[in-house]
Every structure is written in C-alpha cells, then in structure tokens.
Amino acid sequence: YCRLCCGFFGLVWLGVGAPILGLVLAILIAAFWLFSDVAKRQDRDFVTSSSALVTSAIAGRTQALANTTIDYAYWNDAFNAISVKWNEAWLDANYYSSVADGMIVFGGGRVRHAWFSDAPEQQANAIAEAILGAATEQQLLSAASTNETRSIDRFAVVDNQLIGLSIAPIAMESETPRRVSRATQD
Numbered sequence: 001y002c003r004l005c006c007g008f009f010g011l012v013w014l015g016v017g018a019p020i021l022g023l024v025l026a027i028l029i030a031a032f033w034l035f036s037d038v039a040k041r042q043d044r045d046f047v048t049s050s051s052a053l054v055t056s057a058i059a060g061r062t063q064a065l066a067n068t069t070i071d072y073a074y075w076n077d078a079f080n081a082i083s084v085k086w087n088e089a090w091l092d093a094n095y096y097s098s099v100a101d102g103m104i105v106f107g108g109g110r111v112r113h114a115w116f117s118d119a120p121e122q123q124a125n126a127i128a129e130a131i132l133g134a135a136t137e138q139q140l141l142s143a144a145s146t147n148e149t150r151s152i153d154r155f156a157v158v159d160n161q162l163i164g165l166s167i168a169p170i171a172m173e174s175e176t177p178r179r180v181s182r183a184t185q186d
Contacts, residue, residue: 062153065166068099069151073168082170088113104128105170106135130158135165 072078072095081087081094082105091113095103102116102124114128134156151168 062164062166064099065164066151066153068097069153069166069168072097072103073151073170074173075170076173079170079172082107082112086112091115100166102127102131104131106132106167109136127158131156131163131165134158134163135167 077090077094081090091105092115095105095113096115096117097103101118102114104111104115105113111125111128111132114124116124116127137156151166153164153166156163156165
C-alpha cells in the first residue's frame with residue numbers, strides 16, 4: 001500500500017506540482033528581469049534629466065553673469081569712475097551684485113578693484129590675482145578689449161574650483177553698437 005501511495009503521489013507531483021513549481025520559477029525569473037529592466041530605464045532617464053538640468057543651470061547662470069557684466073561695463077558712471085578719473089570710493093559703493101559672486105576691474109594688466117560677496121579681503125585679492133592669471137592665460141582680456149558688442153564668457157579652474165568668467169570693456173552707455181547688441185541679446 002505504501003508503495004502504491006508513493007507512486008500515486010509521485011505521479012500527482014509530476015503531473016501537478018512540477019508544472020506549478022516551473023510556473024512559479026518562470027514568474028520569478030520574469031519578474032526579476034522586468035524589475036531589472038525598469039531599474040535600468042530609470043537610471044538612464046535620471047542621467048538624461050540630470051544632465052539636462054545641469055546644462056540648463058549652467059546656461060542660465062552664464063547668461064545671468066553675462067548680463068550683469070554688460071550692465072556694469074556699459075554704464076556712464078562706471079566709465080567716468082574707472083576710465084576718466086579713478087574713483088575707488090565710487091567703485092566700493094557701486095560695484096557689487098546679487099548675481100555675481102565677485103567683480104574685478106582690470107587695468108594695465110593688473111587688478112585695480114576687487115569685490116567678492118563671501119571672501120575676506122586678503123583671500124579676495126588672491127582670488128582676483130588667480131582670476132587675472134586665468135583670464136590672461138585664456139587671452140580673454142585682449143579679446144574683451146576689442147569686443148564692442150558683448151561680454152566674453154568662459155570657464156576656468158582657479159584653486160581647483162570651476163568658475164565662470166565674464167569679461168567686458170568699460171564703455172559709455174551711448175555707444176550705438178553696444179546698445180543695439182544689448183537690445184538683441186534680451
């Protein structure tokens with residue numbers, strides 16, 4: 001009788017249990033593959049959207065910096081305080097920004113004025129000199145001095161930090177090429 005029962009249950013197992021076990025294993029493998037595929041797709045989408053966000057943030061920050069640079073460079077009072085008769089007190093009172101982290105006035109291959117939002121004066125001077133070096137190395141100062149219509153915008157590494165540079169020559173507001181170019185940029 002025991003042999004007969006074992007044989008019967010063995011047949012039942014082979015007829016019913018094994019297919020169920022096979023189906024369960026197939027479902028587990030399919031579910032694992034599906035979850036793995038969904039995770040890979042999410043990772044790719046995350047990389048794509050993160051790259052787009054970073055690119056957009058950099059482009060927006062660069063444009064804001066360029067606009068700020070043009071606003072400060074294309075200003076009669078700035079021209080008078082920098083180019084006509086040097087006025088450090090005017091610069092201290094007027095050359096700061098909520099958009100830029102720092103503003104530097106170059107002249108004669110040296111830093112003439114530097115303002116930084118979060119740096120002590122000694123550190124600000126060192127940063128300004130490093131930025132002057134980076135701008136000189138990339139030949140931005142000479143390019144900006146011949147550029148009448150817009151700022152020169154680049155990135156540089158200063159003290160192992162990536163910084164955005166925007167450089168424009170100081171000029172009068174009434175210069176027609178700049179005014180026309182500025183209107184078309186906005």
